[in-house]
Amino acid sequence: DINLFSAYQLGNLELPNRIVMAPLTRNRAGQGNVPHQLNATYYVQRASAGLIIAEATQVTPEGQGYPATPGIHSPEQVEGWKLVTDAVHQHGGRIFLQLWHVGRISHPDLQPNGALPVAPSAIAPKGEASTYEGPKPYVTPRALETSEIPQIVEHYRQGAANALAAGFDGVEIHSANGYLIDQFLRDRTNQRTDKYGGSIENRARLLLEVTEAVTSVWDSNRVGVRLSPSGTFNDIGDSNPLETFGYAAQALNQFNLAYLHIYEATEADIRHGGIIVPTSHIRDRFTGTLIVNGGYTREKGDAVLASKAADLVAFGTLFISNPDLPRRLALNAPLNEADQATFYGGGEEGYTDYPFWSAANEPVAKA
Numbered sequence: 001d002i003n004l005f006s007a008y009q010l011g012n013l014e015l016p017n018r019i020v021m022a023p024l025t026r027n028r029a030g031q032g033n034v035p036h037q038l039n040a041t042y043y044v045q046r047a048s049a050g051l052i053i054a055e056a057t058q059v060t061p062e063g064q065g066y067p068a069t070p071g072i073h074s075p076e077q078v079e080g081w082k083l084v085t086d087a088v089h090q091h092g093g094r095i096f097l098q099l100w101h102v103g104r105i106s107h108p109d110l111q112p113n114g115a116l117p118v119a120p121s122a123i124a125p126k127g128e129a130s131t132y133e134g135p136k137p138y139v140t141p142r143a144l145e146t147s148e149i150p151q152i153v154e155h156y157r158q159g160a161a162n163a164l165a166a167g168f169d170g171v172e173i174h175s176a177n178g179y180l181i182d183q184f185l186r187d188r189t190n191q192r193t194d195k196y197g198g199s200i201e202n203r204a205r206l207l208l209e210v211t212e213a214v215t216s217v218w219d220s221n222r223v224g225v226r227l228s229p230s231g232t233f234n235d236i237g238d239s240n241p242l243e244t245f246g247y248a249a250q251a252l253n254q255f256n257l258a259y260l261h262i263y264e265a266t267e268a269d270i271r272h273g274g275i276i277v278p279t280s281h282i283r284d285r286f287t288g289t290l291i292v293n294g295g296y297t298r299e300k301g302d303a304v305l306a307s308k309a310a311d312l313v314a315f316g317t318l319f320i321s322n323p324d325l326p327r328r329l330a331l332n333a334p335l336n337e338a339d340q341a342t343f344y345g346g347g348e349e350g351y352t353d354y355p356f357w358s359a360a361n362e363p364v365a366k367a
């Protein structure tokens with residue numbers, strides 16, 4: 001039976017296992033949102049993943065929504081990312097970059113010239129923004145003019161080109177978790193009356209235009225898309241996600257992408273009463289490789305692969321605290337507990353200081 005340790009042919013990339021490192025925001029970019037050596041150490045420690053999807057990275061300054069998240073829009077950032085891709089490649093790893101624009105999930109304190117964050121419509125998210133001075137209530141974003149959207153698409157294209165120059169093996173278009181592209185996809189946040197709003201085709205237009213632009217830079221088998229059909233994070237929602245995401249999954253087939261990556265329903269989504277879209281609804285419509293993510297264990301991962309409900313399994317929290325996760329899963333070794341207090345921000349504590357497994361730290365049987 002296929003399991004987590006089976007190899008996988010992802011387009012022309014050979015993955016030695018089916019264990020993917022999920023994109024994880026860690027808020028540890030250097031000055032100027034430039035990746036630095038500490039980030040290279042963190043990623044190279046995890047190079048045994050079948051595939052690393054590096055953290056969400058803004059394609060333009062307006063796309064930043066949190067302190068110290070890396071960018072891919074300046075020459076310094078391209079140079080910084082080369083430290084990461086070179087290190088991972090020297091250790092035989094493969095790494096994609098997740099291209100991001102947060103849309104309304106930001107604050108004027110994080111925006112160039114203190115401007116309003118942009119979004120499909122002027123609808124403020126519930127909750128608080130994370131700024132360098134701490135949490136602040138979200139503001140009502142500025143609705144993008146129709147004439148501004150080609151420039152947004154160009155930011156993603158340029159970001160994709162910069163990722164190619166930075167030595168990545170591919171890119172993932174972040175279209176999940178209530179950020180800009182997800183804001184356009186869903187009718188709670190997109191109440192536009194132009195060709196980017198109203199019908200499902202119109203609400204998916206930005207996703208498809210960005211995918212078109214990114215696949216004009218990369219071979220399509222090096223481009224992935226991430227969706228969160230059941231998501232409620234960032235006050236996102238849709239009146240008919242089965243239809244919305246069923247359409248999106250089918251529409252993406254035209255590009256022959258590397259994969260579609262689904263962030264599955266969390267306990268929070270179920271608690272928030274979001275409509276749950278079963279991953280089978282997507283699997284039945286998307287004809288390419290499917291990555292699933294969300295609370296998987298070795299057993300659940302092996303099972304979802306054996307049943308052919310997915311092709312690859314992404315792990316987030318477990319990769320935070322277990323740099324050598326594939327080896328530990330293969331050995332059924334104990335797993336380090338992740339320290340949530342150091343998930344976001346800071347330095348090496350809770351980032352590069354989690355131990356690797358060695359039999360030496362096997363609990364010694366009591367004499």
Ligand SMILES: C=C(C(=O)O)c1ccccc1
Nearest residue numbers: 024025056066176177233
């Ligand atoms: C990029 C994120 C996502 O996709 O959910 C994110 C951002 C901040 C904290 C956690 C996660």
